[in-house]
Amino acid sequence: MKNLFSICLITWSLCACSVKTEKGLINIFIEKTTPQTEFAVNNIESLYGLKNIKQVKELEAADIIVKVDTSSQLKPEGYSISGKDRIVITGKDGTGAMYGILDVAEQISFGKKPDEIEEKVVIPYQRNRFIKFNLPWNSYRNGEALSLHMETCRDTVFWHDFLDMMAMNRFNVLSLWNLHPFEDMIKPEKYPEASSLSDEELAERKKFYTTIFRMAKERGVQTYIVNWNIFVSKKFAEAHNIADYNKTGGFWGDADNSELIEDYTRECIRQLINDYPDLTGLGITLGERMGGMTSTERRDWINRTVIKGMSMADRKVKLLYRAPLSAGKTSHGTTDKTTEMVTREVLDTLTIPEETMISFKYNWSHGHSSDKLFIVHGGKLTDTYWNPAPHNYSVLWTIRNEDFFTHRWAKPDFVRNFLKNNMKRYTSGCIIGSECYLPAKDYFTKSDIINKPFKYAFERQWLWYSIWGRLLYDDKTEDKLFADQLNRKFDIKNGEKLLETWKLASDYYHRFASFYMGTWDATIYSEAFTALLPDKVANTRKANIITMAGMGNRPVLDTTKYINIQDYVLNPDRDTEQIVSPVELANIMYKNAEKVLEAIPEFDGNQALNMEVTDLELLAYLQKFFAERILATLVLADKIVLKKELDKERIDKHLKLSIDYWKKITELKGKYNKKVVLYLFNADLDYNNYLEVLAEERKNVDGIDTFYEHDLR
Incomplete structure (x- = not known):
């Protein structure tokens, strides 16, 4: 030094x-x-x-x-x-x-x-600081919440601004994801029938991607293309009458792993690398469209296609090798040690890539749930991938955010604790991003807002990007930086107090998702207090507000910190000092909320500041709402679990308060945001509609006699 x-x-x-x-x-x-x-x-x-x-x-x-x-x-x-x-x-x-x-x-x-x-x-702390960005064309999931971004994501002006943000926040990898990126980027020399693009269209697409990759390189940002594997273009499927699922869409199910598709995949990989010299790497997924195949068969398919195609290219590129999403032949998330050992055997011997990384979804799709690791996609991990420490690859944690799209977050201490708990000598970084939300077109803000202070959706979450990027780059970054950013952005002098208030408000996300366990994307959506719950009438599942029946026996994610309501009622006096009881959690939420609401008047300023501070006020009421839902469900649990007579006066008090708080949440959400915000698992998600659900629950509370047995697959 x-x-x-x-x-x-x-x-x-x-x-x-x-x-x-x-x-x-x-x-x-x-x-x-x-x-x-x-x-x-x-x-x-x-x-x-x-x-x-x-x-x-x-x-x-x-x-x-x-x-x-x-x-x-x-x-x-x-x-x-x-x-x-x-x-x-x-x-x-x-x-x-x-x-x-x-x-x-x-x-x-x-x-x-x-x-x-x-x-x-x-000294850079983590060398790989990825952003995950799903492309809206040929997308993994389908729906207007994704397709509405098409025009924005085809505009290089958007990418110019997004890459500027990445450079300022020290992110150094942009990874672009969709089911089958090749048909949008190349016309396979060996299989021209696979392309639906004219020569003019292809030239325009090549210019588009080349521009993005060049701009990224100028900003110190590497670029990766990440796909899901056994897919081909619709034109190729039609020309050869294979892989029917490519004609209709759908990412789950058995694969067509014929020799023709293998050769097509190899050729696409080879040509993509050669046609885009500024492309840094590729990513693969041992997942959805590999149904009917064992872990060994999936591994071998990757070796014969992707790895072989990389070896045929004129230069080496890096490889993001996503961990197998299933240990069996299905597409459901499962893990086991045998699959881990099969995968590690490949990683230990790979020599084709310039650099190899394996990634795991940290706490599945809800990376902001806890700063401790409990599950990945499929369940629990053993230490197979890092014991003994690897020499041929490194580990990346994918921090998925399926919990806040509309409202803001800022809690640097969560990231610091995450880094302290999970970054080891075998890790090299993180991938942050969402599956069900694209940070491109701002489809949240009301259209009649005059002089809106931002253009794109990612600018709503500017502080989220800053906190993750700066701490991944330099874990010694202090809160003063973020407070100074607040002062400069909003022309204020109390940025330090605003940041502390923001932390208290953001605590809701972490405590809720640690207490109410989520796995894949739609199992919880924290900012809307929503989960994918059974519809007893239609015998289907739809994202809706979480009822008492849905909360009472929900497993907790962080078993070192919380206990669920049913288990607590069965054994309220157990000797576990480190466990936060549901009652204590409700008290914490109330105390946080009161501190936030007490501080809110100090931050009255320009419209840009008011738009963000309104979110903090909303989160305060969301904490109060969460607390009242816990307290009401505890009363109901006495009836359902302990067979006591229902205390109607007590439960009605909590339910009435929760409805009052939800009305306030709805009012605050509508101050700057559209009434209906598109969500992939509930296209008409309207906070006002939830008032009807809550009122119906309160009216018929006597008839609730069971808690859901949760299927979190």
Whole structure:
């Protein structure tokens, strides 16, 4: 560390003959330009609103000197900042130098003078900082909530802004996902009948992807294409009368693993790599359309197609090898040690990829449930993948967010605890993103909002991206950074208090999803207090508000912290000091809510601030609502579980309060957002409609005589 600072200080002393510059103007000199440093310098004004930092060609005129030193002791993408009278930014590579420039610019945007810039050495904490982005065409799931993004996601202006956000937040991998990406990107030379695109259309698509990959590279962002495997284009299926499921859609079921499809897949992989030289890697899924195949057969199919296709290409690329989603022949999520051993055997011996990573869904589809790992897709993991520690691959955690799309989140301590608990020497990073939500077109905000302060959906969750990206890059990042970002964004001075309030409001998501266990996407949707529950009338399941019958015997996810309502009623006096009882959880939610509501008046400001603070107020009432639902269900449990007479007065008090709170939630949601927000598992999800469900439940509470036995598959 001392040697590193010595190098920087020597560089500074050699250049100490700085000349006076125009007052207020900050001159920056790039010793050797890279695409990444050029991006940073050219976009300081658009990214941080600074007009006083200008690039100069003369070293003597520089207030800031930027250099790339590949021989330094820094790690790839790392940087140092040293000096006072003259700032020296040293990057290990172009991306590190870019981050250093962005860091200095950000500090100046917070109001610091050049001689107040913090000296530091930044060593990247996790080298793979992925964003998962599902493409709306040929999508895994179907519905208007996805298809409405088509135009936005075909616009390179959107990707320009999204990639800017990634660079500012230190994300370094953009992964694009759909069922069969090849038909949108290439016309297979060996199988031209697979393409539905004219030559002109194909040229336009190639230009589109090439532009995205180039812009990403300029911002230090790698690009991956991730697919689900045994799919072909509809045209190819029709031409050869194979794989009928490709003609009608649908991702579950048995696979068509004929030799023709294997050869087609190999050729697509080979050509994709060759046609897109800026594409960094590929991702595969041992999952849905591999029904009827054993774990060994799925592994062997990947080897004969994807891995073989990679070996046939003109260059090496990286590989994201998603862990098998099923240990059996079905598409249902299951895990077992034999499947893990079969997969590890492949990973330990793979030599074709430039780098190999295996990813697991952290706590399945609900990565913000707990900072401790309890399940992955399919169930519990053994330590097979990391005991002994791997040398040929690393582990990535996929942090899926299926819990908040409309409303905001900010809790840096959750991410810090997650990193402390789960990042080991065999891990190399995380993938963050959603399956049922695309952060492209803003389809939430009411159309009559004048001077809306953002354009795209991802900008609603700007602080979520900032917290995850910055902490994955530098786990020593302090809350002060996020508070300063709040101060700058909203032109306020109490960003620290706002962040603390935001943390308390966001606590709802973590406690709810730890207490009310979810597995796959629709099993819970936290911000709407919704789950996929049985419809006794239609004998189907539909996402709806969680009733007392649905809550009473729901398993908890975090068994080290919580106990469910039925088990608590059966044994309220057990000796488990570390367990938070349902009653205690309700009290915690009430205390959080009161603190948030007490602080809300301090943050009255411009429309941009009010739109976000309204979410904090809503989350406070959601905590109160959650608390009353717990307390009401406890009263009902005395009747159902202990066979006591129902205390009608007591339960009615809790149910009435919960309805009052839901009315307030509905009112706050409608202040800036549309009445009906599209959700894949309930196309007419309207908070107002839930009032009818709650009123019906209250009216007929005497008739509730059982709790659901939950099927979480």
